Amino acid sequence: MIGPILKGEKVILKPIKVSEAENFLHWFKDSKVTRFLRVEGKDLNLKKERKIIKNIRKNKNKIVWSIYTMGGLHIGDTGLHDLDLKRNKKATWGIVIGEKSYWGQGYGTDTLKTVLKFCFTRLKLNRVELSVYPLNIAGFKCYTKCGFKEEGRKRKSIMKRGKYLDEIIMGILRKEYKN
Ligand SMILES: CC(C)(COP(=O)(O)OP(=O)(O)OC[C@H]1O[C@@H](n2cnc3c(N)ncnc32)[C@H](O)[C@@H]1OP(=O)(O)O)[C@@H](O)C(=O)NCCC(=O)NCCS
Numbered sequence: 001m002i003g004p005i006l007k008g009e010k011v012i013l014k015p016i017k018v019s020e021a022e023n024f025l026h027w028f029k030d031s032k033v034t035r036f037l038r039v040e041g042k043d044l045n046l047k048k049e050r051k052i053i054k055n056i057r058k059n060k061n062k063i064v065w066s067i068y069t070m071g072g073l074h075i076g077d078t079g080l081h082d083l084d085l086k087r088n089k090k091a092t093w094g095i096v097i098g099e100k101s102y103w104g105q106g107y108g109t110d111t112l113k114t115v116l117k118f119c120f121t122r123l124k125l126n127r128v129e130l131s132v133y134p135l136n137i138a139g140f141k142c143y144t145k146c147g148f149k150e151e152g153r154k155r156k157s158i159m160k161r162g163k164y165l166d167e168i169i170m171g172i173l174r175k176e177y178k179n
Pocket residue numbers: 033034036037076095096097098102103104105106107108109110131132133136137138139141142145
């Protein structure tokens with residue numbers, strides 16, 4: 001599904017476009033970027049990435065935005081997945097800031113705040129959830145700061161670079177959300 005353009009304090013979120021595929025390919029081929037992601041870019045190529053973006057735009061259960069700085073630089077993407085707007089009113093949120101020089105400067109936090117506002121005020125969701133690997137300190141801090149609570153841990157849930165990793169499950173409820 002194609003979402004609206006959202007404005008934060010440091011970021012502008014615009015619906016993901018096929019013409020941005022090269023940036024995504026570049027980021028997903030960088031093992032430092034994919035260290036904490038499920039995706040591994042080894043088998044990815046431009047044709048596949050373009051197809052992935054086309055399918056995302058058509059998928060009714062997803063809204064994915066590209067993250068832009070106020071200066072107009074494309075630095076990553078963020079998305080709502082498994083959108084359940086009718087019955088359970090929940091979604092799973094994800095993010096990647098692919099431009100490493102933009103890590104640790106508040107872009108992730110501002111992106112999350114902007115998407116949460118959209119989730120709770122416009123989509124009227126009751127719950128947003130995510131999963132994060134224990135070694136992803138920046139991610140865990142960012143999500144906690146924005147109101148997510150640790151709800152549990154799936155032990156040795158993901159095979160990543162030859163090792164089984166735990167997944168921490170975090171969630172935020174509508175009644176806990178403070179704008
Ligand atoms: C994880 C990610 C979204 C965080 O976004 P960010 O813009 O880099 O983080 P922020 O600047 O908003 O910082 C969030 C918090 O983490 C802290 N932090 C940032 N980088 C850190 C690091 N390398 N080590 C420890 N803490 C760090 C910040 O200080 C801040 O906490 P504070 O407000 O208490 O000071 C981003 O780094 C990213 O996309 N990384 C690669 C892909 C990824 O891991 N995606 C998430 C998968 S769950």
